[in-house]
Amino acid sequence: xxxxxxxxxxxxxxxxxxxxxxxxxxxxxxxxxxxxxxxxxxxxxxxxxxxxxxxxxxxxxxxxxxxxxxxxxxxxxxxxxxxxxxxxxxxxxxxxxxxxxxxxxxxxxxxxxxxxxxxxxxxxxxxxxxxxxxxxxxxxxxxxxxxxxxxxxxxxxxxxxxxxxxxxxxxxxxxxxxxxxxxxxxxxxxxxxxxxxxxxxxxx
Numbered sequence: 001x002x003x004x005x006x007x008x009x010x011x012x013x014x015x016x017x018x019x020x021x022x023x024x025x026x027x028x029x030x031x032x033x034x035x036x037x038x039x040x041x042x043x044x045x046x047x048x049x050x051x052x053x054x055x056x057x058x059x060x061x062x063x064x065x066x067x068x069x070x071x072x073x074x075x076x077x078x079x080x081x082x083x084x085x086x087x088x089x090x091x092x093x094x095x096x097x098x099x100x101x102x103x104x105x106x107x108x109x110x111x112x113x114x115x116x117x118x119x120x121x122x123x124x125x126x127x128x129x130x131x132x133x134x135x136x137x138x139x140x141x142x143x144x145x146x147x148x149x150x151x152x153x154x155x156x157x158x159x160x161x162x163x164x165x166x167x168x169x170x171x172x173x174x175x176x177x178x179x180x181x182x183x184x185x186x187x188x189x190x191x192x193x194x195x196x197x198x199x200x201x202x203x204x
Contacts, residue, residue: 086113086117089113107134120150
């Protein structure tokens with residue numbers, strides 16, 4: 001028998017009959033096959049530890065520019081009020097409150113300007129807003145005493161004095177916040193005098 005040894009053209013080779021009758025053992029065939037190279041395992045890569053998160057930035061210091069702008073606006077509002085321009089002063093205060101609704105100084109001045117404008121009921125509403133923002137403000141309770149007195153509500157006026165004295169006794173000696181230089185001792189003496197006069201019987 002013959003076998004073809006080329007795929008192109010005509011080329012034949014005679015095959016030994018013994019090779020056909022006794023084919024080689026499969027193990028022998030495997031022995032002559034070239035060994036397949038083993039795949040190398042991928043090198044082990046060490047995972048880098050995740051770095052800790054960056055610490056949050058330090059809080060920024062208070063903006064002195066905005067504080068000075070607020071002080072200038074309120075000073076200008078007082079100057080206009082002293083000149084009789086109450087509406088202009090109120091507009092400046094309202095602009096400041098639009099920027100910071102919790103501005104205690106602006107709330108206090110808003111109440112004072114409303115009283116100066118001849119509207120005690122409007123001033124009373126402003127005073128309540130002031131004490132909502134700053135419930136421990138002594139001058140706020142003294143202002144409420146003035147407003148209740150203007151509205152002829154003596155019981156509420158006396159109650160405002162009692163609260164003012166109670167808050168005053170909790171504060172250290174010194175100038176009162178928003179008190180225009182009035183000290184705690186002077187305020188306490190004035191409040192006690194007002195309470196004494198309000199409890200004395202009225203002359204017949």
